Amino acid sequence: MARTKTALFAHAVMALSALTLVAIFAWGIASGALSADAIDRGAGGRGELVLQDDLEGGVLALQPDEAAIGVFDPLSGERRGRIEADGDPGAMVPTPGGVSVFVTRDGSADLRVYSTTNYEHETTVTLESERLSEDRRPEHLLFSENGDTLFVTWKESPVVSVYAHEMLELELRTEFEIADSFGPVYRNRRATRLYRKTPDGLAVVYARNGDHIETVEAGAEHWRFNPSYTHIWGTDSDGGLWVVDERSTEARRLDAPPVADVPPVLPSDSDTALVLTADREAVLAFDARSGRALGTIELPTPAAHLAESGAGTVWAVAETGEVTAIDPVGLQVHERLTLEGGAPTAVSASIVQRDGNFACF
Amino acid sequence: MAGKNTVDKSLDLKNEVCPYTFVKSKLALEELDPGQVLEVHLGNSESASNVPRSIDLEGHEVLSVDRPETSHWVVTVRRSQQ
Amino acid sequence: MFVIGGIALGLLLGFSLQRGGYCMNTAFRSFFYEKDRSLVRAWVLVLLINVIGVQLLTELGVLYPLVAPFFWPAMIAGGFIFGVGMVLAGGCASGTYYRCGRGMLGSMGALLGFVLGTALVDGGALTWLQQSMRQPTLDVRGQEATLFNVLGIETAGLRWVLLGVLAAAAMVWLLRAPKQRFLIGWGWQRTGLVVGVLALAAWVLSAMAGRDFGLSFTQPTVALTRYVLAGDDSGISVASYMVIGVPAGALLAAKATGEAVLRIPDPRTLLRQSGGGVTMGVGASLAGGCNIGHSITGISTLSIGAIVATIFIMLGSWTMTWLIVRSESRNAQRAQKQKQKQQQQQSRAKEAFV
Numbered sequence: 001m002a003r004t005k006t007a008l009f010a011h012a013v014m015a016l017s018a019l020t021l022v023a024i025f026a027w028g029i030a031s032g033a034l035s036a037d038a039i040d041r042g043a044g045g046r047g048e049l050v051l052q053d054d055l056e057g058g059v060l061a062l063q064p065d066e067a068a069i070g071v072f073d074p075l076s077g078e079r080r081g082r083i084e085a086d087g088d089p090g091a092m093v094p095t096p097g098g099v100s101v102f103v104t105r106d107g108s109a110d111l112r113v114y115s116t117t118n119y120e121h122e123t124t125v126t127l128e129s130e131r132l133s134e135d136r137r138p139e140h141l142l143f144s145e146n147g148d149t150l151f152v153t154w155k156e157s158p159v160v161s162v163y164a165h166e167m168l169e170l171e172l173r174t175e176f177e178i179a180d181s182f183g184p185v186y187r188n189r190r191a192t193r194l195y196r197k198t199p200d201g202l203a204v205v206y207a208r209n210g211d212h213i214e215t216v217e218a219g220a221e222h223w224r225f226n227p228s229y230t231h232i233w234g235t236d237s238d239g240g241l242w243v244v245d246e247r248s249t250e251a252r253r254l255d256a257p258p259v260a261d262v263p264p265v266l267p268s269d270s271d272t273a274l275v276l277t278a279d280r281e282a283v284l285a286f287d288a289r290s291g292r293a294l295g296t297i298e299l300p301t302p303a304a305h306l307a308e309s310g311a312g313t314v315w316a317v318a319e320t321g322e323v324t325a326i327d328p329v330g331l332q333v334h335e336r337l338t339l340e341g342g343a344p345t346a347v348s349a350s351i352v353q354r355d356g357n358f359a360c361f
Numbered sequence: 362m363a364g365k366n367t368v369d370k371s372l373d374l375k376n377e378v379c380p381y382t383f384v385k386s387k388l389a390l391e392e393l394d395p396g397q398v399l400e401v402h403l404g405n406s407e408s409a410s411n412v413p414r415s416i417d418l419e420g421h422e423v424l425s426v427d428r429p430e431t432s433h434w435v436v437t438v439r440r441s442q443q
Numbered sequence: 444m445f446v447i448g449g450i451a452l453g454l455l456l457g458f459s460l461q462r463g464g465y466c467m468n469t470a471f472r473s474f475f476y477e478k479d480r481s482l483v484r485a486w487v488l489v490l491l492i493n494v495i496g497v498q499l500l501t502e503l504g505v506l507y508p509l510v511a512p513f514f515w516p517a518m519i520a521g522g523f524i525f526g527v528g529m530v531l532a533g534g535c536a537s538g539t540y541y542r543c544g545r546g547m548l549g550s551m552g553a554l555l556g557f558v559l560g561t562a563l564v565d566g567g568a569l570t571w572l573q574q575s576m577r578q579p580t581l582d583v584r585g586q587e588a589t590l591f592n593v594l595g596i597e598t599a600g601l602r603w604v605l606l607g608v609l610a611a612a613a614m615v616w617l618l619r620a621p622k623q624r625f626l627i628g629w630g631w632q633r634t635g636l637v638v639g640v641l642a643l644a645a646w647v648l649s650a651m652a653g654r655d656f657g658l659s660f661t662q663p664t665v666a667l668t669r670y671v672l673a674g675d676d677s678g679i680s681v682a683s684y685m686v687i688g689v690p691a692g693a694l695l696a697a698k699a700t701g702e703a704v705l706r707i708p709d710p711r712t713l714l715r716q717s718g719g720g721v722t723m724g725v726g727a728s729l730a731g732g733c734n735i736g737h738s739i740t741g742i743s744t745l746s747i748g749a750i751v752a753t754i755f756i757m758l759g760s761w762t763m764t765w766l767i768v769r770s771e772s773r774n775a776q777r778a779q780k781q782k783q784k785q786q787q788q789q790s791r792a793k794e795a796f797v
Binding site for chain 3: 375376377378379380381383384385388389392404405406407409410411413414415417418419423426431432434
Binding site: 025206208228271289290361 | 504584665671676678732741
């Protein structure tokens with residue numbers, strides 16, 4: 001008798017807990033909070049644009065007219081705040097967590113760090129160097145995925161400096177030269193390999209010591225990885241569009257209409273590559289892995305460059321400060337916005353990441 | 362038939378899981394004299410399949426595997442002659 | 444679509460794990476302690492299907508498998524800890540999941556422990572341990588440490604020659620297998636074939652949903668825990684839905700054979716299994732995967748890290764089994780001595796009486 005009662009109780013407890021779990025998941029799926037298809041393979045028109053409206057942070061736009069960085073709402077385009085940059089800001093890079101932004105200044109070897117949430121100046125860090133003289137000027141900045149490393153390239157220098165980053169403090173870890181290289185440096189997923197342009201193509205080096213591994217013969221000016229780091233997309237100054245397979249480093253020039261000499265955009269939640277046409281009046285979409293053309297989005301206003309908004313859309317930013325927000329999944333114009341404060345020279349999403357990262361399989 | 366009547370030792374391992382089922386059965390067998398019979402009660406199909414197979418490969422003689430209830434298996438084994 | 448696909452795949456997997464009694468704890472242990480190799484053969488068959496399948500799909504451009512970085516201290520220590528925990532818990536990660544479905548309370552304790560252990564190391568109080576042990580990593584000039592990269596094999600022809608040799612060796616060993624006796628449920632051939640095909644299907648389904656990995660249990664467990672307890676849904680993927688399906692599928696299979704019975708172990712066993720679950724969770728979170736994530740899916744990418752982790756899972760399980768055998772046999776000896784002593788005393792008493 002006692003045994004059946006225990007069993008009955010155990011059954012009831014199990015049924016209740018199972019029911020609770022089922023209810024949690026049913027609610028999650030019904031409310032759209034839960035979904036397994038986080039990345040749409042970009043079949044073009046398949047799937048829907050998922051807008052993220054509860055984001056902290058915003059889109060940072062470097063606005064030289066005001067010598068400031070405007071912080072804009074990624075959906076409405078409304079200006080939330082301004083970061084007053086002391087001196088002429090050059091390049092900017094948000095930390096991967098999205099709460100701060102590192103900015104270079106003309107005529108200085110220092111980086112200024114600002115908060116993206118209260119727009120205040122947080123600290124100024126000095127970039128040490130063993131190979132370069134006092135008049136070194138940082139040109140491009142790049143963080144590793146988890147933010148523990150910062151890669152810096154310098155104006156008119158083939159040197160790449162690697163800094164350990166922790167709590168807005170930088171410590172020089174290593175420094176090496178990539179022969180004849182120039183421009184920004186790019187990295188693979190775990191930043192074990194670095195890529196930089198040379199007159200011969202794209203040099204691939206070992207990130208630990210700068211050992212040259214090979215040079216990919218592809219003459220593109222601007223390169224971007226797709227979010228799963230399987231392919232690198234590049235645009236060259238002759239209107240050419242390039243795709244490089246990360247593993248085999250095989251490069252091919254796509255048979256596509258001429259494209260503009262601006263960085264492609266590969267939004268983080270769809271494996272799609274978006275590039276601006278040479279006449280700047282349309283955006284071409286490709287499957288980021290196969291290179292298959294997915295479609296064309298006509299722009300109401302010619303754009304100067306493209307940027308990810310961080311909220312699901314991609315911004316085509318015009319020289320007037322007008323923005324066409326594109327739906328990268330449905331491949332259509334989503335909305336038109338106007339940025340206060342004049343035309344930005346650089347745009348970068350800085351979304352605060354509160355959710356944990358997963359370190360297992 | 363003879364096995365049923367002359368069980369020398371019985372072991373209840375219905376609530377045990379591997380590796381305890383195998384370890385305990387093996388040790389119990391080693392305590393017996395050659396030719397004596399051990400009866401093991403097991404409560405899950407994995408053990409009821411793995412225990413006799415392992416014991417068989419150890420050189421002992423598995424006399425029978427019965428299933429008196431849906432989740433109750435009885436394995437009878439005779440200890441080898443060495 | 445992917446939700447339903449994931450759950451369906453999980454159901455099928457749970458069903459076949461239960462039918463095949465596919466316990467990798469037993470498989471790894473039997474390598475060393477028993478003469479029965481049936482479950483090892485099932486595992487080798489799963490690997491054969493997956494290694495060939497994953498390489499083929501990679502060459503065809505369908506898959507771009509993600510390979511865990513070779514953080515060797517965490518893989519060695521975590522694998523060993525996982526192996527120890529798996530013996531105490533009475534089942535590996537997948538084994539624990541499917542036995543829960545069939546009503547074994549001991550496995551439920553182990554699963555709760557596993558959840559706790561993974562949460563502790565992956566984002567919890569022991570995160571520092573995970574991070575510091577994962578600092579030293581090895582790679583091949585910036586590329587992941589896979590068998591092909593380490594050997595410097597760059598052409599498809601050479602890759603297939605090597606795979607062919609390995610596959611042929613595995614096939615010969617499998618074909619020379621003796622007949623499996625005392626079988627309940629599926630034999631190793633069918634179990635290995637079905638689990639292998641399902642694991643490969645998990646790769647394809649995951650790839651369709653944008654996740655470049657196959658079957659796994661550790662990350663999905665952490666992701667589900669974080670979603671249920673903290674509302675963080677960022678880790679939920681197809682794999683999470685598969686994991687939910689596994690106990691349900693096992694329940695269905697067990698119902699059909701009448702094995703679905705609530706089974707309550709004695710308190711000591713329950714405690715041991717729960718503690719084993721915690722140990723297993725800590726190990727899996729350190730090593731970055733469990734007997735599925737490393738020993739099936741990881742190995743199918745020919746990752747050196749996954750192979751090393753698997754070796755240390757085995758070493759851990761052999762060590763723990765050896766300790767158990769030793770303590771059990773000591774107990775048995777002590778019991779026997781006591782018996783002899785009693786008999787001596789009795790006979791002495793008799794003598795004295797006479």
